[in-house]
Amino acid sequence: MSSKHFTPAATIREVAEDAGVSVMTVSNVLRGRGRVGEETRRRVLDAVQRQGYRPNLTARALVERKAPTLALMLSCITNPFYPEFTLAANLCALKHERHLLVCNTDHEADRGTTFLQQVAGSLSDGVLVANYGDLPIEDLRALQRRGIPVVISVWELPDEPPGIACVTFDAKGAARIAVKHLIELGHRRIGAIIGSPKNGIHSARLAGYREVMREAKIRRVAADERFTEDSYDGGYQAATDLLSSRPDLTALFVSNDLPALGVLNAASDLGYAVPSDLSVVSITDIVPASQSRPGLTTVAIPTAELAEKGIDLLIDLMNGKATDTTVVHTSPPELVIRGSTAAPAGS
Amino acid sequence: MSSKHFTPAATIREVAEDAGVSVMTVSNVLRGRGRVGEETRRRVLDAVQRQGYRPNLTARALVERKAPTLALMLSCITNPFYPEFTLAANLCALKHERHLLVCNTDHEADRGTTFLQQVAGSLSDGVLVANYGDLPIEDLRALQRRGIPVVISVWELPDEPPGIACVTFDAKGAARIAVKHLIELGHRRIGAIIGSPKNGIHSARLAGYREVMREAKIRRVAADERFTEDSYDGGYQAATDLLSSRPDLTALFVSNDLPALGVLNAASDLGYAVPSDLSVVSITDIVPASQSRPGLTTVAIPTAELAEKGIDLLIDLMNGKATDTTVVHTSPPELVIRGSTAAPAGS
DNA sequence: CTGAAAGCGCTAACAC
DNA sequence: GTGTTAGCGCTTTCAG
Numbered sequence: 001m002s003s004k005h006f007t008p009a010a011t012i013r014e015v016a017e018d019a020g021v022s023v024m025t026v027s028n029v030l031r032g033r034g035r036v037g038e039e040t041r042r043r044v045l046d047a048v049q050r051q052g053y054r055p056n057l058t059a060r061a062l063v064e065r066k067a068p069t070l071a072l073m074l075s076c077i078t079n080p081f082y083p084e085f086t087l088a089a090n091l092c093a094l095k096h097e098r099h100l101l102v103c104n105t106d107h108e109a110d111r112g113t114t115f116l117q118q119v120a121g122s123l124s125d126g127v128l129v130a131n132y133g134d135l136p137i138e139d140l141r142a143l144q145r146r147g148i149p150v151v152i153s154v155w156e157l158p159d160e161p162p163g164i165a166c167v168t169f170d171a172k173g174a175a176r177i178a179v180k181h182l183i184e185l186g187h188r189r190i191g192a193i194i195g196s197p198k199n200g201i202h203s204a205r206l207a208g209y210r211e212v213m214r215e216a217k218i219r220r221v222a223a224d225e226r227f228t229e230d231s232y233d234g235g236y237q238a239a240t241d242l243l244s245s246r247p248d249l250t251a252l253f254v255s256n257d258l259p260a261l262g263v264l265n266a267a268s269d270l271g272y273a274v275p276s277d278l279s280v281v282s283i284t285d286i287v288p289a290s291q292s293r294p295g296l297t298t299v300a301i302p303t304a305e306l307a308e309k310g311i312d313l314l315i316d317l318m319n320g321k322a323t324d325t326t327v328v329h330t331s332p333p334e335l336v337i338r339g340s341t342a343a344p345a346g347s
Numbered sequence: 348m349s350s351k352h353f354t355p356a357a358t359i360r361e362v363a364e365d366a367g368v369s370v371m372t373v374s375n376v377l378r379g380r381g382r383v384g385e386e387t388r389r390r391v392l393d394a395v396q397r398q399g400y401r402p403n404l405t406a407r408a409l410v411e412r413k414a415p416t417l418a419l420m421l422s423c424i425t426n427p428f429y430p431e432f433t434l435a436a437n438l439c440a441l442k443h444e445r446h447l448l449v450c451n452t453d454h455e456a457d458r459g460t461t462f463l464q465q466v467a468g469s470l471s472d473g474v475l476v477a478n479y480g481d482l483p484i485e486d487l488r489a490l491q492r493r494g495i496p497v498v499i500s501v502w503e504l505p506d507e508p509p510g511i512a513c514v515t516f517d518a519k520g521a522a523r524i525a526v527k528h529l530i531e532l533g534h535r536r537i538g539a540i541i542g543s544p545k546n547g548i549h550s551a552r553l554a555g556y557r558e559v560m561r562e563a564k565i566r567r568v569a570a571d572e573r574f575t576e577d578s579y580d581g582g583y584q585a586a587t588d589l590l591s592s593r594p595d596l597t598a599l600f601v602s603n604d605l606p607a608l609g610v611l612n613a614a615s616d617l618g619y620a621v622p623s624d625l626s627v628v629s630i631t632d633i634v635p636a637s638q639s640r641p642g643l644t645t646v647a648i649p650t651a652e653l654a655e656k657g658i659d660l661l662i663d664l665m666n667g668k669a670t671d672t673t674v675v676h677t678s679p680p681e682l683v684i685r686g687s688t689a690a691p692a693g694s
Numbered sequence: 695c696t697g698a699a700a701g702c703g704c705t706a707a708c709a710c
Numbered sequence: 711g712t713g714t715t716a717g718c719g720c721t722t723t724c725a726g
Contacts, residue, residue: 056468122402288635380705381711402703405702
């Protein structure tokens with residue numbers, strides 16, 4: 001250990017003594033509050049420098065009744081969407097002078113519950129929850145009742161707010177854009193791979209698919225839809241299954257990029273050439289979507305905006321500038337055309 | 348705001364009054380310390396339940412002189428290696444009853460410096476730094492001098508410890524395995540793409556490449572080596588450049604998976620078929636390495652082990668069970684053969 | 695412009 | 711078994 005000759009952490013009191021002033025003056029200098037003479041100010045700064053003094057954030061938080069962090073809960077940091085989201089949230093939190101405490105529930109519900117119980121309202125002032133399958137809604141309501149600000153971001157149902165402040169995007173609209181793109185290319189036999197149960201997290205995306213299919217007067221059969229896990233493997237398996245049983249499909253709508261990447265590889269492993277034999281389109285536009293070959297055509301959602309508005313909403317909630325029923329909308333989704341979609345063969 | 352009828356956070360004092368005992372008894376019950384009568388215990392638990400009381404971690408940390416979190420610093424959460432690392436570190440920190448405060452420096456040196464100054468020693472008891480190009484070594488030493496435990500993980504030079512406790516892996520050995528694999532397949536014209544400057548973070552990997560080439564009596568020319576950024580785009584550009592100027596190469600050693608993924612696509616865009624025209628091998632084995640087509644042959648490093656041992660070492664440091672010069676080794680790297688390597692054409 | 699007193703919510707040490 | 715006293719490091723009154 002470095003214990004041999006290290007300088008123990010200095011406290012504000014020691015700095016004050018060193019500078020020959022009171023603790024309060026040191027505090028004021030450091031935070032730019034109050035009025036302090038230029039001369040005194042310099043003496044304090046010198047002492048701070050000399051002692052290598054850093055204010056103790058824990059003590060400050062206690063007396064200010066304000067936690068030093070904001071919490072971010074997400075289900076799976078390994079899904080590339082979340083690092084992108086986390087990055088933006090982190091930067092935004094920093095703007096509000098907060099650090100970000102990340103809880104990766106890893107799809108285990110009680111990890112999230114435990115985290116919330118321990119952290120919310122003491123270590124963290126508020127909680128931003130990135131939407132995912134097993135949202136612990138009841139836990140979140142319990143926090144609200146204790147007066148702790150909670151925001152759900154990436155909420156997919158703008159018309160059905162959860163009773164908790166949220167940031168939404170037009171998920172159904174995104175799906176509509178994706179499926180319309182296929183139809184405009186001339187596809188009629190279009191399957192769907194949904195990364196959640198039928199009434200799960202991607203239900204609005206499913207609804208968008210069905211709606212556009214209906215509008216285009218395309219007869220769907222239930223067998224053209226597959227429900228799976230929202231993961232690369234989930235997409236791979238569902239596509240393998242779907243393409244084996246319905247080999248005449250010329251296009252696939254996938255509800256999310258990560259499973260779509262699995263779909264792309266499943267298709268290739270089954271001998272389909274994408275896009276000449278099969279078109280694939282999905283939603284999100286995570287970085288790896290542009291790195292696959294062919295590149296994945298997808299409908300980009302405003303990931304960074306969802307994160308930033310989530311943090312901002314949390315802050316507004318703390319200042320009474322927003323309520324539990326506030327719904328913040330984000331920019332509309334946009335189609336990003338890459339190599340995975342084309343007109344069907346023979347058209 | 349939910350302010351209409353929410354229950355304000357209860358303090359330990361209120362719980363004590365409610366239960367008709369002293370604060371100390373409540374504290375003892377909640378932490379399982381001291382001896383408390385069964386009857387009293389129940390009364391306390393009831394009161395806790397009734398009030399929805401949660402201990403304030405900030406206050407506890409202040410009096411225990413022990414921060415509630417450990418800090419993790421990394422350069423780029425968007426590189427898939429780091430989420431994998433973070434996941435393992437998080438789980439391990441939880442085992443030691445700490446939350447993890449993640450600082451993503453995003454390659455900006457002063458973001459890291461600011462973070463360390465603010466957080467280390469107050470919000471966080473110790474700092475785990477995942478190695479990356481611009482390691483703020485001087486800042487880390489300054490922390491050490493203040494008696495704050497610091498660990499560098501993913502240190503690549505087992506024989507040249509940084510004077511800071513670290514967790515290493517055999518980077519040179521990993522590179523040796525990768526290049527030997529190419530040579531055993533029959534390759535002789537092998538280029539190298541290194542994701543750092545010549546004497547940068549991947550220098551041990553470069554040394555491994557050169558060593559094996561020399562042992563195999565293969566004449567290298569400087570033009571067969573390219574130094575680039577440790578990113579997908581870096582790999583893509585370097586490969587485009589290298590393959591254009593040295594089209595007779597039959598194999599490429601890339602120092603890291605992320606640039607190797609870029610190399611794979613660059614090769615394909617230039618019309619090379621991998622592996623029949625060109626073999627590609629690299630180091631790490633991040634998840635996307637298995638999701639590319641062809642799959643990336645790579646030398647797996649023990650990512651989770653590096654993270655876990657990093658956290659454990661931090662804890663040991665705090666207990667005086669390790670010192671600034673402690674070096675912890677991890678399991679040897681292992682070759683993972685996928686589709687990106689094969690014997691050169693015509694052999 | 696500067697200082698002294700009080701206390702944030704909790705736990706360590708000791709008394710009863 | 712349980713309660714009392716003291717104080718972690720800081721900021722918020724409010725006097726000077």
